[in-house]
Amino acid sequence: MKKILLVKIFSMLMLVTSVAWAQDRTVSGRVTSADDGSGLPGVNVLLKGTDTGSITDVEGNYRLSLPTTGGTLVFSFVGFVTQEVAVGSRAVVDVQLASDVKQLSEVVVTGYGVQEKRTLTGSISSLKGDVLQNVPIQSVDRGIQGRLAGVQVSSQSGQPGGALNVRVRGIGSINASNDPLWIVDGVQMGRFGQSTQGSSNPLGSINPNDIESVEVLKDAASSAIYGAQAANGVILVTTKKGKKGKTKLEINAQYGTTQPFNLYEMMNGQQFAAIKEESYRNAGLPVATSYATFGDPNESNLESHDWVNEMFQNGQLGTYDLTMSGGDEKTSFLLSASYQFQEGQIIASDWKRGTARLNITHKPNEKLTIGANLSLAYQRTFGSIANGNFVNGPFQAAFTAQPTSSPYTPEGGFALYPTRAPGSHLFGYNIKQGVEEELRLGRTPQTVSSFNIAYEIMPGLTLSGFAGVDASFGTDRNERPGSIPVFAGGQISATSRRTISYNTNATLNYTKKFGEIHQISGLAGFEYRKEERGGITASQFTYPNPALRLLSSGATARPAGEFFFDNARQGVFGQVKYAMKDRYIADFTLRRDGSSRFGSNSKYGTFYAGSVAYRITEESFMDGITWLDDLKIRAAYGKVGNSDIADYDWFTAFGSPGGNNAGYLGGSTLRLARLGNDLISWENEIQTSAGIDFALFGSRVTGSVEYYDNLTQQLLFDVPLPTDSGVGSVRGNSGEVRNNGFDIELGAVVIDRGSFKWNVTANLSTLKNELVSLPNNQQRIGNTLIVGEPISFNYLFQFAGINPANGKAMIYDTLGNLSYSGVARDAAVRGSNIPTYFGGLANNFSYKGLNLEVFFQYQGGNQAFNGDLYNLYASGSSANNQLVSQLERWQNPGDITNVARSFQGGVIDGFAQNFGTFGSTQFQSDASYMRLKQVTLSYSLPSNLISKMNLTNVRVFIQGLNLWTFTKFDGIDPEVVSNNSGTGVSTFGVYPVAKQFMGGITIGL
């Protein structure tokens, strides 16, 4: 902005001076962007070889006096390729400037500042906000999925507005959190405060359309400035700011549908009754009992009800955005508002959000800048019970419910379930009634806001202050009306919670260039952060009428609960960077942090990073290699920390167990809440990385290749204690985990001919995760952690098929012999949930106003254990409806099949056909997948057409999400597979993601 101001002043001087010269004619024109045809303000227009020049106005227009001889005009602008045009005799010279794909002068946001990308020594993956624009996602983390190397994003749930797992360069912690630190406009986001009535997202209050850029700080060199919070990576989200110029208004609207896909194919009534009959007969039980309970398959008009169809639906979604921005010399602003809603692909599940934002910056003079970023959001989640084997969860019961039982009575009310023998299956829970009648509502108003002030003490030296807060005040309601038999009388509970996280900092920035050779920049600062969350839960049972829904109407008092947690951190930090001739660059960062989570002797920790870069292309001996535009090699080493454990683990505590355990015989109970360890301190991660950045062939091909090795040490580990001590574990600092691999990013302009352009960006990351050591030099902890293996794996028997002689399921024992059952020693690590590679591939085709974006996302190398199959792949041995694949069951000696003999109870001669505790590889499958994540086709109306309507931009588009998936996984959705870590089951009743189709329009004026 300052630059434009200076240029304007300069151009005014030019105009003044040019009057004094003898000028013969005038040339004028408009400079537009080759990308989108919009006028480019502030472009420098210079008559080559002279001082004569001008600057384009806000519309991109310029006007310049020339000698009669004409000459050549030079058009230059930051971020665009400089263009020279011979004027000849023309009076009008319109020019389209192409953007400079080199982007060498691109600026990226870094910790407490910005840096030019070319001088970076650390590893930062950056995503511009345009990728997130108008995509029907609810939170920014979903938008970066597959877009950035080294950043693995997977859904925890397909619930609209649901949570995701984001893992930067592997999984370093076992018992502490692996979530990266998210910072939105300087505000360190809290990890808590979400509704428990449905999966919800801590980033859900930020409208992705408000985002200017996302930067992921992946290595110690870039993240050590955040010291103790940086081990899991730091993700900086920067929202859009207003720009100087005419006030612009942009309106977006889109609308569409969301659809379930790849659901399990279940048996119909006749098939189900038949396999039940067979299971009873095989077990020597009277088939009459089977007929009475499940229906008689020989009955010609046996009823058949499609519960899956009852429970799943095509939902609607819509997004409406309005953004207004502008500014003048001193003040700029951006004001936005949005409303978004999405219905789930399951009945009675939806999400709504309204957001409002005001970002404002004011510069009263050259030295001072003050700003505020204010946001307000309101989210309303109607949740579903998911991610577990819950009989009252639709993702379990929609599939297991018996097709011979109707959801409805003949009168149209909800039937007792199952109709033939009420209560004999799913606890008598009619899932259709349960989901329709239960209220699971989470409502969360939230603000993520900050204030900042910067004062330039002297040129190159700036003092800044910052204060920001992430605060939410949520309420949850769960209402289970008495009309659902199992909740006779009715049960209502409510939770009210407040979650406040604030951080303040003061920083001093210094930059100084000594001659043309040495450049030094530095940063010093102090930061404080406090997180506090508390809340009250209450519930009452027994209501006179389901319509009376205040707790006070309930007759039966239930235990109330209150919780309160807080923690505080503070740190001092400094960074020094030295660059010589833009060629040799070194950077050093130091931070010292303290946390309330540790005992008095171990509160503080020191973190650091050092990094170097060498830009070979700046060397004179490289001048001859014209196809190589940029080549930089860099290396970094550092130590960063993690303290994301429970707040008070360091001291031994006696407390009330609370809730249902709070009393005996009317007296209160008190017990050991935890065994403390006042020696615990920071978990450390030693991060080492080295990489190459390059730009080739006029920067048509750009990319980077980087190797990283992260060793997490002194894990904040729940060290297991013998349970005969009465205590399960104690928090300690012990054990090591290693993550290493490559991050590869590649971008290419494949075709750039005429108006047709084809861009490809791709990324691939590899990951090897390994448990290096355990506390007390143990080699393993139970069957969940084994040195040398990944920290998460499936510990299973090796399935050996179905014995063709008798239809019993078999495994291989340790000696490789066939066996009908196994003991612990026969099970082994058969695969890991952690992907070994992941990435994305984006293609963008543009022709004039048409643009087609085709984006694939993939991950692989992971094995998932599909818990759903316990229920659905059981040869009809239980009361659950079965996959149609179970028709392939063993029936006669000699049958070759993978489906065991149907046998009521599933236990033949004392042998469980699903092998009980451990399970077998039969239910494990390769969860690698590649998904056509997004296809967007858009058309921008020509500017000459829309300018007549006084519009600056009109774009119409259609798009689809999750359109096609390639996988061998035998569950519904390979993207949602790691919800139940620790239980040994990758997936059980999960909420899968939906297909989405949208159409929309963007109008700018």
Added chain:
Amino acid sequence: MNIKLYKILITVLLTISFTACDIDTVDKSALSPAQALDNAAGVQSVVLSAYRIAHEFNFYGQQVNLHGDAFADNIEIVNRTGRYEQEWVNGIGVYANRWATAYRGINDTNYALKFLAELPIAKVPSSGTLSSQQVLNHLRGEALFIRSLYYMELLRVYSYEPGKEVNGFNLGVILRDTPTEVVSDADKRARSTNLESYQFVEADLLEATNLLLPASAIGAAWPASLGTNTFPFRATRAAAHALLARHYLNWSRFADADTQATTALTLVPTAAPVAAASWVASWSTATHPESIFELEIRATDWSGVDGPNNSMNSITTNMLGGSQYVLAASAELIAAHEASDVRRNLYITTAATLNKPQSRKWPGEKGAFVENIPVIRRSEMYLIQAESRARQNNDAGAQTAVNAIRTNRGLTATALTGTALIDLIMNERRVEFALEGFRFYDFKRLGLDIPKPAASGVATLPYTDFRMLQQLPNDQVLLNSNLEQNPGY
């Protein structure tokens, strides 16, 4: 605006960020052990926690009452939910979670015992009738009683009774009598022998009988500041003698068992068994009239789904919507009833019970699946007397004791003697304690094979089969190299 104002602004902002640097926080939900346990009410709360753990669902709340029947021949699976199916066919490694639950309770009692020993007598309240010392002694006796209860439940699952070892395997359980206060207390211990373990429990219970007050001395006499203490919901002197009787019976020390059972019956407010006419109804009485020790459960002790998911009522009946009705009586159990036995009336067989004999011992009489769990009943004392005397060839004494039960169950007095009398008494135990978890252990403590119901399709389990002892939690064996797994696992 003039520049000084901005300087003030920035100064204020910087000051805020620098002054907010207090990083000490306090956990409002907890105290240090020394703070929590420096008074009698605090220590009593730890004792109450040990009682509370005892009715968790993997203890007396459900599994202790049902495993003993499922492992043997008293039940049949009705609804195939996966639950109790492995237990029914004596599958491998089906029952491991009792270990950790019991030791959590034991650690509570160890905390209570340690801090009671350190508690100044001045900090213990008295009442008009009870001195501070009596109150202190009673609390101490309660802790010893509950600790014994936990150890006994561990021993009957994981160890052979002394003298009944197979292949000389004589390990008991890990014995701990001090609390885990710091990490080094949680050392890796080896199992004591079964004899040491039995002697440990015997000593605890003998001490408890001296420390505990009789039922008549608690209740209203208990200091008001310590809240409610009513018979039979907390330990009394009678309960300690009764538990000791059970312990001696398990140990086959029949003379001692008889003595303790007899003493217990002299200390309870009412000695006679429930009469035949009211026996069925006694099971739908909130407090079982025969209870010497009973765990009290309230609706607030459970979450909204605990009732349908885990209650005794839900597992054994389908009286309420949402019930699981996993277990019914086996045909063999029904057949074990004599013709006029009123206990047969406890079983209902209709279409609604899916044509299986459904027990109404656990009718959820406190509402919404909730009911108390009787742990020791008077009838057990009579049958301990009877069995102990019969096994010592005191047939007359045995007849007196068993007939006290029979005549109150609609049956005629028996005049059988010798082995026939013993068999009759064992059958009385089977019928009387069905779905109370005794059946399997009544064979095991005597070194006998386990009969299985025909419906299970499983052959008689020989006493020498390794499955007679349950598997110790595998993760504990991996973690603690000093912990020896039971044979065969």
